[in-house]
Amino acid sequence: MKDLTFGQYLPYDSFIHKSDPRTKLLLTLGLIVTAFVSFNFYSLGLVIVFTIMAMIVSKVPISFYLRSLKSIWFFVLLTAVLNVIYIKGDNLLFSFWIIKVYAEGIEKAIFIAIRIALLIFISSMLTYTTAPTALTDAIERLLSPLMKIGIDTHMFAMMMTIAIRFIPTLIEETNKIMSAQKARGANMDSGSLLSRVKAIIPILIPLLISSVRRAKELADAMECRCYHGGKGRTRMNSLKASWRDAVCTLSAGLLLAGVILLNVFL
Amino acid sequence: MNTLIKAEKVCFSFKDEEENIKQVLKDFDLEIEKGSFVSILGHNGSGKSTLARLFNCLHIPDSGTITVEGLDTSVEENVFDIRNKIGLIFQNPDNQIVASIVEEDVAFGPENLGVPPKEIRERVDEALKTVGMYDYRRHETHKLSGGQKQRVAIAGIIAMQPDCIIFDEPTAMLDPKGRADVMKTIRKLRKESGKTIVLITHYMDEAVQADRVVVMDSGKIIADDVPQKVFSKVELLKSVGLDVPQPTELCYRLQKDGINLPDVLTVDECVKELMKKIAED
Numbered sequence: 001m002k003d004l005t006f007g008q009y010l011p012y013d014s015f016i017h018k019s020d021p022r023t024k025l026l027l028t029l030g031l032i033v034t035a036f037v038s039f040n041f042y043s044l045g046l047v048i049v050f051t052i053m054a055m056i057v058s059k060v061p062i063s064f065y066l067r068s069l070k071s072i073w074f075f076v077l078l079t080a081v082l083n084v085i086y087i088k089g090d091n092l093l094f095s096f097w098i099i100k101v102y103a104e105g106i107e108k109a110i111f112i113a114i115r116i117a118l119l120i121f122i123s124s125m126l127t128y129t130t131a132p133t134a135l136t137d138a139i140e141r142l143l144s145p146l147m148k149i150g151i152d153t154h155m156f157a158m159m160m161t162i163a164i165r166f167i168p169t170l171i172e173e174t175n176k177i178m179s180a181q182k183a184r185g186a187n188m189d190s191g192s193l194l195s196r197v198k199a200i201i202p203i204l205i206p207l208l209i210s211s212v213r214r215a216k217e218l219a220d221a222m223e224c225r226c227y228h229g230g231k232g233r234t235r236m237n238s239l240k241a242s243w244r245d246a247v248c249t250l251s252a253g254l255l256l257a258g259v260i261l262l263n264v265f266l
Numbered sequence: 267m268n269t270l271i272k273a274e275k276v277c278f279s280f281k282d283e284e285e286n287i288k289q290v291l292k293d294f295d296l297e298i299e300k301g302s303f304v305s306i307l308g309h310n311g312s313g314k315s316t317l318a319r320l321f322n323c324l325h326i327p328d329s330g331t332i333t334v335e336g337l338d339t340s341v342e343e344n345v346f347d348i349r350n351k352i353g354l355i356f357q358n359p360d361n362q363i364v365a366s367i368v369e370e371d372v373a374f375g376p377e378n379l380g381v382p383p384k385e386i387r388e389r390v391d392e393a394l395k396t397v398g399m400y401d402y403r404r405h406e407t408h409k410l411s412g413g414q415k416q417r418v419a420i421a422g423i424i425a426m427q428p429d430c431i432i433f434d435e436p437t438a439m440l441d442p443k444g445r446a447d448v449m450k451t452i453r454k455l456r457k458e459s460g461k462t463i464v465l466i467t468h469y470m471d472e473a474v475q476a477d478r479v480v481v482m483d484s485g486k487i488i489a490d491d492v493p494q495k496v497f498s499k500v501e502l503l504k505s506v507g508l509d510v511p512q513p514t515e516l517c518y519r520l521q522k523d524g525i526n527l528p529d530v531l532t533v534d535e536c537v538k539e540l541m542k543k544i545a546e547d
Contacts, residue, residue, distance in 0.1 A: 011404065133370055165366045168408040214361050221362035224322055224354045225375040225422065226346060236373035236386040 009131050014059035015244060016129045021138035023245040027252045028126040034256055035118040043262035044114060050255045051121055060128045068124040069117060076116050083109035132164040141239060154230025162218070170211065177206050270430055270462050271298040271321055271352075276330035278316060290316045291485045294330070298464060300429070303456050305465040305473040308482035309507050314466045315357075317482075318434040321464075322354045335429075350379065353423030357435045359415035368410075368418050369394065369403040375426035386425075393424040396458070397451050413444020417451055424455070430462035431455070437472065449475070470497070470511040474531045481508070498529040 011017070016024070031051070038044040055065055069076075089104030127135075140157035147153055181202050182188065188199045276294040279287050290313045298304055308314040319325045320332055323345045334351055337344040353375075356362045365371040369390050376386045394400040397417040402410065407418060416436055423431055433452065437445040449472060456463055465476060473479050479496040481489040483506040489496045497503070497510050500518045504510075510518070513536035517527045527543060530536045 131367060133366055161365060165364065165407070168406075169360055172408075217356065217358060217361035218364070220319075220324055221354075221356055222364060222374075223324065224349055225364075225426065226349050226378040227374075228346070228378065232380045234377055234380050234383055234386065236370070236377060236383055236390065238383055 008127060010060050010064065010128045011131075012059040012129075014057060014129065016054065016058045016125070016248075018242075019129075019244045019248055020239055020241045021130050021134040022142055022239060023241065023248055024126055024130055025135065025138045025142065027248055028122055030252055030256070031122050032119055034252075034259055035115050035122070037263070038259050039263050040266055042266045043259040044111065046255065046258050046262060047118060048114065050251075051118055051125075054125060055121065058125055058129050060125070064128065065121050065124055069120055072116070072120055076113050079116065080109040080113045083112055133161060136160045136164065137235075137237075137239060152230070154233070158230075166214070169214075170207070173210060174203065174207055177203050268300050269297050270300040271296075271332070271334050271464075273297075273317075273320070273332045274330055276320065276327045276332060278313075278320060278325060278327050280325075289485065291320075291327075294485065294487075296480065296487065298430075298462065300462055301460055302478060303463045303465070303476045304478045304480060305467060305476035306480045306482060307467060307470075307473045307508065309468055311484070312482040312506075313485040314482050315434050318354060318432045318464070318466055321432060322352055323348055324354075350426065351429045353426055353428040353431045355416070355419055355423060355431065355433045355436050357438050359412050359419055359439065362419050362422075363407045363415060366406055366408070368399065368405050368407055371407055371418060372421045372425050375422050379426060389425040389427070390421075393421040394418075396424055396455065397421045398447075411444060412440045413447045416440060416444065416448050420448070420451055420455075424459075428461070430464065432464040432466065434466045435468065436465075437467070437469065468508075470509055470514075474511055481506070493531055494529055497531060 031047075035044070035047050035051075038047050055062060084101055084105045085099055087102060087105035087108045088100070089102035091103035093101050093103055093106070095101065130138075136157045139160070140153055143151075143153040143156070178188065186199055186202060188196065190196075191199075273294055273296045276291050277289070278291040278294075279289045282288050294313075294317075296317075306314045306317065316325065320327060320339065321334070323339045326340045332339045334344075334348045337348055339345075339348060363371050364374050372390045372393055373386050376389050381389065391400065391403075394403055397420050399414060399417050399421060402414065402418075407415065410418065420431075420436075436452075437448050440448060452463065452465065453475065455461060463476075465472060467473055474493050474497070476493065479489070479491065479493050480487055481496060481503065488506060489499060489502060497514045500510050500514070509515070511531055513530050513533050517530050517536060517539070520527050525543070527539055530539055
């Protein structure tokens with residue numbers, strides 16, 4: 001639980017940090033789609049170059065990006081290996097026992113591995129450079145047209161804000177309860193699978209009860225601070241698109257154009 | 267001086283987990299004047315926290331009335347205005363912080379009040395400066411210490427600009443350092459803003475700092491006076507399971523042994539009086 005690099009916000013001061021979270025959210029989705037529609041090495045190369053440039057601009061140390069890959073590298077490797085084994089083509093490179101490795105398989109595996117790595121890097125870039133609250137804000141504003149058909153997007157955004165706010169609190173609480181149960185002689189690290197699952201129950205129940213209590217207290221505190229839903233509510237930081245967002249959108253647009261051209265002509 | 271909060275013949279009871287009805291307050295009367303600093307003292311179960319919740323419309327009295335500047339707390343339409351006038355700080359700092367970033371949490375209250383964005387910014391900065399957390403405005407709330415979180419919560423209430431702030435055992439879950447910081451903030455607030463402050467506590471040394479101390483025991487007021495007078499009733503306080511401040515206790519015991527000393531409240535006073543006594547002999 002300590003290794004929570006993925007999904008963490010790193011408050012550096014960069015061009016990307018200062019951009020509008022709405023732009024970042026939309027462009028992140030766009031960039032991921034672009035990475036998955038790059039069908040040849042040239043266009044994929046272009047996406048790689050673009051992503052690396054964006055990573056440098058974000059001022060977040062590259063080591064953080066590499067760390068975000070740590071929890072997922074096994075999955076990347078597994079996907080690559082499966083591709084190598086199962087993809088059949090015309091150019092047989094070598095065969096070993098029942099495994100036949102084709103050039104097409106290796107090519108496909110490299111593509112998939114790079115795409116997954118890009119997916120992780122790009123989405124990490126969004127969370128590294130955007131505070132969770134800014135992200136929920138962006139989601140709230142982007143979904144606000146749904147208000148017209150009667151969906152309370154404010155409520156949804158408030159729920160997300162509170163959930164994000166309480167993740168670290170609940171992790172801390174879980175660790176505390178675990179220590180308390182261990183001190184009472186609970187055995188969580190050994191035994192059969194069944195006994196380990198059973199050992200989780202004395203952690204989950206206190207956690208659940210305390211969460212309900214927390215929720216009640218938080219609701220009281222929010223009411224005392226005059227919370228009454230999204231109606232008539234103002235915001236301190238209103239989101240404003242600036243020249244930065246124009247630059248981001250333009251460069252992403254150029255990338256997409258480049259990828260399409262390279263896909264078609266090479 | 268005019269009355270800010272007035273409780274008249276208030277009765278309040280609730281059902282506990284075993285469905286037993288517990289009478290917390292019975293025919294309770296209390297007036298809190300505008301601009302005063304009142305501390306409400308009592309041990310667990312004396313009904314003091316219930317009182318805070320009644321003042322802020324979180325509970326409605328079974329009978330009797332509570333009015334805040336003439337507004338009845340039991341009338342639904344008044345609730346928003348009353349909560350705008352009276353801010354409440356809870357015991358657990360973790361459970362009253364809504365946002366992940368300090369300044370966004372402080373902005374939560376003014377945002378609910380519909381204050382224009384520019385003014386929210388000013389209020390937030392000012393409130394954070396008052397509690398000494400301005401340098402932490404972009405920090406994440408969960409990384410702060412208990413005392414810092416509590417000060418952020420106080421800033422969140424200050425930014426709503428209420429007339430009165432009720433502190434419901436604000437230091438009960440804090441370490442000594444956090445306690446001292448929060449008390450310093452309360453004193454500063456008192457001195458600089460002149461807001462009405464109600465401090466609910468079971469710590470004697472905190473209660474002493476108020477202008478008026480109300481002592482509660484099983485839902486009744488057993489003493490209500492300036493701190494010097496209240497704490498001179500050492501026997502009475504002990505009979506309801508409360509302590510007196512240590513300097514007061516020391517002088518009380520010396521008095522019992524026949525040494526002529528006045529009633530004191532603080533360590534400084536105590537030292538001064540003892541020095542005087544020693545010089546005399």
